[in-house]
Amino acid sequence: MSRVHFSLIRVLLIARNTLLEASRQKLFSFLLLLALGLVGGAQSFREFNFGASELKFLADLGYGAMAFFGAALTITATAQLFFSEIENRTALTLLAKPVWRAEFMLGKYLGVVAVTAVFCALMTVLLVAVLWSRESALLRDIPDSFTQGRTLRIADLLLAGYLQWLKLTVLAAFTLLVASFSRTQLFTVVTGFFVLVICHLQYLARDAYAQGGSTFAQVAAGFVGLLFPNFQLFNFADDVGAGIPVAWDRVARVSVYALGHVAAACGLAVFSFRKREI
Amino acid sequence: MSTVASAVPAIELRGLIKDFSVGLRGVKLRAVDDLSLRVPAGQVFGLLGPNGSGKSTTIKIILGLLEPTAGGCRVFGLPSTQVEARVDVGYLPESPYFYRHLSGRELVRFYARICGLGGAKVAPRVAEVIDWVGLTEAADRLVGTYSKGMLQRIGLAQALVHDPRLVILDEPTSGVDPVGAAAISELILQLKAQGKTVLITSHLLTQIEEICDRVAILDRGRLILEGAVCDLVGRAERQALIVEKLSPSELQELRGWLGLRGRTLEAVTAPRARLDQIFLERVGRGEAKNPEGGG
Amino acid sequence: MWRRHAGSRSSVFANVKSRLLAIFVTLGGLALTGAGLRWMEAPLWAALRAEQPALRLGSAGAAAGQGVTLGLLGGFRAIVADFTWLRLHVIWEQRDLAATDTLLRLVTTIDPRPLYFWVNGARIIAFDMTAWRIAEAGGHEVLPAVQRDRLGAEQARLAIRLLEEAMTFHPGNAALWIERANIELNRLRDGEAAAESYRKAWEQPGAPTYAARLHAELLRRLGRKAEALVWLTRLHPQLPPEEEGTELVLSRIRDLERELAVPVMQTYRPAASVPPGRSAGESRK
Numbered sequence: 001m002s003r004v005h006f007s008l009i010r011v012l013l014i015a016r017n018t019l020l021e022a023s024r025q026k027l028f029s030f031l032l033l034l035a036l037g038l039v040g041g042a043q044s045f046r047e048f049n050f051g052a053s054e055l056k057f058l059a060d061l062g063y064g065a066m067a068f069f070g071a072a073l074t075i076t077a078t079a080q081l082f083f084s085e086i087e088n089r090t091a092l093t094l095l096a097k098p099v100w101r102a103e104f105m106l107g108k109y110l111g112v113v114a115v116t117a118v119f120c121a122l123m124t125v126l127l128v129a130v131l132w133s134r135e136s137a138l139l140r141d142i143p144d145s146f147t148q149g150r151t152l153r154i155a156d157l158l159l160a161g162y163l164q165w166l167k168l169t170v171l172a173a174f175t176l177l178v179a180s181f182s183r184t185q186l187f188t189v190v191t192g193f194f195v196l197v198i199c200h201l202q203y204l205a206r207d208a209y210a211q212g213g214s215t216f217a218q219v220a221a222g223f224v225g226l227l228f229p230n231f232q233l234f235n236f237a238d239d240v241g242a243g244i245p246v247a248w249d250r251v252a253r254v255s256v257y258a259l260g261h262v263a264a265a266c267g268l269a270v271f272s273f274r275k276r277e278i
Numbered sequence: 279m280s281t282v283a284s285a286v287p288a289i290e291l292r293g294l295i296k297d298f299s300v301g302l303r304g305v306k307l308r309a310v311d312d313l314s315l316r317v318p319a320g321q322v323f324g325l326l327g328p329n330g331s332g333k334s335t336t337i338k339i340i341l342g343l344l345e346p347t348a349g350g351c352r353v354f355g356l357p358s359t360q361v362e363a364r365v366d367v368g369y370l371p372e373s374p375y376f377y378r379h380l381s382g383r384e385l386v387r388f389y390a391r392i393c394g395l396g397g398a399k400v401a402p403r404v405a406e407v408i409d410w411v412g413l414t415e416a417a418d419r420l421v422g423t424y425s426k427g428m429l430q431r432i433g434l435a436q437a438l439v440h441d442p443r444l445v446i447l448d449e450p451t452s453g454v455d456p457v458g459a460a461a462i463s464e465l466i467l468q469l470k471a472q473g474k475t476v477l478i479t480s481h482l483l484t485q486i487e488e489i490c491d492r493v494a495i496l497d498r499g500r501l502i503l504e505g506a507v508c509d510l511v512g513r514a515e516r517q518a519l520i521v522e523k524l525s526p527s528e529l530q531e532l533r534g535w536l537g538l539r540g541r542t543l544e545a546v547t548a549p550r551a552r553l554d555q556i557f558l559e560r561v562g563r564g565e566a567k568n569p570e571g572g573g
Numbered sequence: 574m575w576r577r578h579a580g581s582r583s584s585v586f587a588n589v590k591s592r593l594l595a596i597f598v599t600l601g602g603l604a605l606t607g608a609g610l611r612w613m614e615a616p617l618w619a620a621l622r623a624e625q626p627a628l629r630l631g632s633a634g635a636a637a638g639q640g641v642t643l644g645l646l647g648g649f650r651a652i653v654a655d656f657t658w659l660r661l662h663v664i665w666e667q668r669d670l671a672a673t674d675t676l677l678r679l680v681t682t683i684d685p686r687p688l689y690f691w692v693n694g695a696r697i698i699a700f701d702m703t704a705w706r707i708a709e710a711g712g713h714e715v716l717p718a719v720q721r722d723r724l725g726a727e728q729a730r731l732a733i734r735l736l737e738e739a740m741t742f743h744p745g746n747a748a749l750w751i752e753r754a755n756i757e758l759n760r761l762r763d764g765e766a767a768a769e770s771y772r773k774a775w776e777q778p779g780a781p782t783y784a785a786r787l788h789a790e791l792l793r794r795l796g797r798k799a800e801a802l803v804w805l806t807r808l809h810p811q812l813p814p815e816e817e818g819t820e821l822v823l824s825r826i827r828d829l830e831r832e833l834a835v836p837v838m839q840t841y842r843p844a845a846s847v848p849p850g851r852s853a854g855e856s857r858k
C-alpha cells in the first residue's frame with residue numbers, strides 16, 4: 001500500500017472547516033459591538049478638544065481594544081474550536097480517516113489564526129477609516145495644526161494591526177499547546193490567560209535573574225524567561241499612536257521571533273497530541 | 279505482507295489488551311482482555327456483546343484512535359498505528375455527532391476531500407452516496423437539524439464516500455426506529471454484495487444475527503464465542519414448517535405420515551408475529567427491505 | 574512486528590514514564606526555543622527598554638496605583654497614559670496645581686513616547702501654573718510686577734527642566750527646542766537663550782524655516798545685526814525657492830542690508846534659480 005504523505009491540502013481543508021465553524025457559530029458577531037464601541041469612543045473624544053492629538057487617543061483606544069479583545073478571542077476560540085472536536089467526537093471520525101495527527105493540529109491552528117486575522121483585519125480597517133475621517137474633519141477645522149499635511153501614515157497603521165495579529169498567533173500556538181494535553185476546555189482557557197499574563201511579565205523575571213538573589217530563585221526566573229515569549233516586544237505597535245514611524249527591521253525581527261515560537265509551540269502541541277486517546 | 283490480497287484478513291487482532299486508568303490514583307480498568315480475532319475479507323462480521331463489553335474500544339484500536347496496552351492489530355496486513363492502515367477503511371462512530379455547522383452535502387464533501395478525492399469526481403460521488411443512504415432531500419439542511427436516524431445515515435454516507443474496502447459500523451442501529459434499522463440492514467447487505475468487508479457491532483444480539491456471516495461475542499472484554507452464524511445458531515438437522523392452522527384430525531394424519539418415515543413431530547406452536555414486523559407491514563415499507571420478508 | 578504482551582504493572586509505569594517524557598520534552602523544547610531566539614530578541618529588547626523607562630517597574634507603578642500597574646503589565650501602556658492624561662485634564666480644569674504636577678510626571682513616566690505630553694506639559698507648567706499661582710497670591714492687581722515675574726521665571730525653569738528630560742527621550746527633535754525657545758522668550762524674557770534655542774531647533778532634522786528666521790530676528794533685536802545678516806544669507810540658498818518663507822528671508826536680508834548700509838556691490842545675490850525638479854532634493858525644507 002502506498003504511503004500517505006503529510007498533505008497541506010488536508011491541513012487547509014481542516015483549517016477552512018474550522019474558520020467556517022467559527023463564522024457560522026457567530027463568533028464574529030461581537031465584532032459588531034466592538035466596532036460600535038470604537039465609533040462611539042471616537043465621538044466622545046471630540047468633547048475634550050485635544051485638537052490634532054485626538055488622533056493619538058483614538059489610535060491608542062483602537063489598538064488597545066484590539067489587543068484586549070483579540071487576546072480574549074484567541075484564547076477562547078482556540079480552546080472552543082479544539083474541544084468542540086473532542087467533545088462532539090467529530091475528531092473521532094476525522095482521525096479515523098487517513099489523516100495525520102499533525103495535519104489535524106496544524107489545521108486547527110491555521111483555522112484559529114485565520115479567525116484572528118479576520119478580526120484584526122476588520123478592526124484595523126475600521127480604525128483607519130475612523131482615523132482618516134476624523135483627520136479630514138480636523139484638517140478642515142484646525143488647519144494650523146497640520147502645517148505639514150496629513151499626519152496619519154496608513155502603512156504604519158496597517159503595520160500596527162499586523163503586529164497585533166502576530167502576537168495573537170503566538171498566543172494561539174501556546175493555547176493550542178495547552179489544549180493538546182489538557183482534559184477540559186475550562187482548564188485550557190484559564191491556563192491560556194495565565195500564559196498571556198506571564199508572557200507580558202516574563203521580562204520582570206529576567207530582570208530579577210539579572211539582579212541576582214538566591215541561586216534557586218535565579219535559576220527559576222531565568223527558566224521562566226526562557227519558556228515564555230516576551231510579549232512586550234510586540235507593543236511597539238503603539239508607537240504608531242505616538243507618531244513614531246515603525247522601523248521595518250524591528251518588524252522583521254519580531255516576525256522571526258514570533259515565527260520561531262509558533263513553530264516550537266505547534267511542534268510540541270503535535271508531539272503531545274500524537275498519542276492522545278480520542 | 280502477502281501478495282494475494284484475499285489471503286490477507288481485513289482485520290487481525292492478536293492478544294489485544296487495553297487498560298484505562300480511571301480515578302485519581304490510576305486504578306486500572308481492563309476494557310479489552312487478550313482478544314484475538316480474524317475478520318476475513320468479504321464478509322459481514324458481527325461484534326456482539328452487552329454494553330461496556332469493549333466493542334467500541336476494540337474498534338478504536340483498529341482505527342488507531344487508541345493505542346493498545348499490549349498486543350497488536352493489523353488492518354489489511356498493516357499495523358493499525360500507521361496512517362496507511364486507514365486508507366481503505368470507512369467508519370461510522372457510535373451515536374455519531376457531526377459538524378453541526380455544515381449541511382449534509384458539505385459534510386460528505388469535506389470527508390471526501392479529506393480522503394483524497396478531488397476535482398470533478400467529488401460532486402457526483404457525494405451525490406451518489408447521499409442518494410444511496412436516502413438523504414437527497416435533506417442534503418442541503420444543516421446537520422444540526424438532523425434526527426438520530428438521519429445522523430446515522432449521513433454518517434454512513436461519509437464512511438462510504440471514498441469507496442473503502444472495509445466498513446466499520448459501531449452500533450449503527452441503536453436508537454434508530456425499526457424502519458431505519460431495516461433500511462440500514464438492507465444497506466449492509468448491499469455492501470456485502472459489492473464485496474466489501476463489514477464489521478458491525480451491536481448490543482442487541484438478535485438484531486444483526488440475520489445479516490452477519492460470522493459473529494464474535496464479547497463479555498467484559500473477553501471473547502466468549504466466535505464462529506460462523508450458521509454454525510452457531512443454525513441447526514441443519516432440524517426444520518420448522520409454517521402452515522395454515524390444521525384441525526386435530528389433520529394433525530393426527532400428519533403425525534401418521536411422519537411416523538411412516540421414521541420421524542416425529544416435536545412441537546406444535548402458533549408463531550407469534552414480531553411487533554417490529556407488524557409495524558413494518560403497516561407502514562408498507564417493510565416488505566422489500568426486510569431481509570426476512572422475501573424468504 | 575507483533576507487540577509482545579506487557580505486564581499490567583509495567584504498563585502503568587510506561588504510562589507515568591510517557592507523561593514525564595511529555596512534560597520534559599515540552600519544557601525542554603520551549604526553553605531551547607527561548608534560548609535559540611535570544612539573539613533575535615536581545616537587541617530589539619534593549620532598544621525598546623531604553624525608549625520606555627516605565628518598563629522598569631516601580632517608579633511609575635507605585636505612584637499610580639494598581640489599575641495603572643496592571644495596565645502596564647498587560648501591555649496597555651499607551652492607553653493607560655491616555656487615560657491618565659484625561660484625568661490630568663479634569664484636574665487641570667479644577668486648577669489643582671499639586672495634583673496636576675503629579676499626574677504630569679506620571680504620564681510622562683508611563684509613556685514618554687508621545688511629544689504631545691511633553692510639549693503640553695511644559696506649556697501647562699510655564700503658563701497655566703504661573704497664572705494659578707498669581708491668582709492664589711491675590712491676582713494681577715494685588716501682586717507687584719516683580720513678584721509676578723519671579724513666579725513666572727520659577728515656573729519657566731521648571732518647564733525647561735521638563736523639556737530637557739523630554740530631549741533625552743527625543744534627541745534631535747525640533748519641536749522641543751522651539752517650545753523651549755518660546756518659553757525662554759515669553760516667560761524668562763531671555764532673548765539670548767531663545768535665539769540659541771531657535772538655532773538648535775533649526776539644526777534638528779525636519780525643523781520649520783521659521784525657527785531659523787526667528788533666530789535671526791532675535792539677533793537683530795539684540796543688536797547683533799551683522800551676525801543676523803550672515804545667518805540669513807547662509808540660510809537663503811538652503812531654502813526651496815518660490816515659497817513664502819524664502820521670500821520673507823530675502824526681504825529680511827534687504828532690510829538688514831539697508832539698516833547696516835551695506836554697499837550695493839556687496840549686497841546678497843541669490844544664486845540663479847535652480848530648476849524646480851532638482852531643488853526639492855537639494856534644499857532643506
Ligand SMILES: Nc1ncnc2c1ncn2[C@@H]1O[C@H](COP(=O)(O)OP(=O)(O)O)[C@@H](O)[C@H]1O
Pocket residue numbers: 277298299300307308309327328329330331332333334335336
Ligand atoms: N476513555 C475511557 N476511559 C476510561 N474507561 C473507558 C474509556 N472508554 C471506555 N472505557 C471503559 O471501557 C469499557 C468498555 O467500553 P466500550 O468499549 O465503550 O464498551 P461497548 O462499546 O462494548 O459498550 C467500559 O467499562 C468503559 O467504561
Ligand SMILES: [Mg+2]
Pocket residue numbers: 330333334335372448449
Ligand atoms: Mg460501544
